Amino acid sequence: MIFFESGKSLFLLSTGISFLIMAVVWIAFARISMARIEKTMVQDGLNRPCPWDGLGGRAVWYAFAVGLPVGPLNPRNDPLIDVPLVREYARPLDRRLGLALVVSSLSFLLIGLSGKFVFGFY
Numbered sequence: 023m024i025f026f027e028s029g030k031s032l033f034l035l036s037t038g039i040s041f042l043i044m045a046v047v048w049i050a051f052a053r054i055s056m057a058r059i060e061k062t063m064v065q066d067g068l069n070r071p072c073p074w075d076g077l078g079g080r081a082v083w084y085a086f087a088v089g090l091p092v093g094p095l096n097p098r099n100d101p102l103i104d105v106p107l108v109r110e111y112a113r114p115l116d117r118r119l120g121l122a123l124v125v126s127s128l129s130f131l132l133i134g135l136s137g138k139f140v141f142g143f144y
Contacts, residue, residue, distance in 0.1 A: 030141055033133075040133050044126040051123045052081040055116035059084065062111055071104040082127065088112040089120025 060070055083100070087108045090096040098105055112120070137143040 033137055033141060037130070037133050037137065040126070040130040044123075044130045047119065047122045047126045048078070048081055051085055051116075051119040052078065055088070055112070055119050056081055056084045059088075059108060059111045059116065063107075068107070071108050081123065084108060085120040085123040085127075087120070088116050089118075089122075089124045 063069075063071065083103045086096050087100070087103050087105045092098050092105060092109075096105060
């Protein structure tokens with residue numbers, strides 16, 4: 023168990039695990055929730071509520087829209103996505119997956135950024 027002998031090794035392991043969790047949740051949310059919401063909206067004759075998608079970034083906007091309550095982190099009048107409309111089409115499963123994506127993404131970012139301050143990486 024030489025890998026676990028240093029703090030840097032534990033940091034790299036926790037960063038890798040949090041990235042894998044975030045990636046799995048991101049893909050699950052995009053394929054299960056986001057695709058279903060958009061498909062249902064198109065069937066109802068509406069346009070996609072978030073036309074921009076920079077390398078899968080649209081999933082993050084959807085996750086914030088359905089996973090968090092409307093407030094400072096999820097404004098009702100977001101210029102990139104129609105939050106009230108997307109929330110109408112979201113199921114309870116979509117809300118849970120959205121919240122899971124928000125939490126796992128923020129956890130990965132916090133763990134990754136802690137490397138700068140604790141170990142002097144970057």
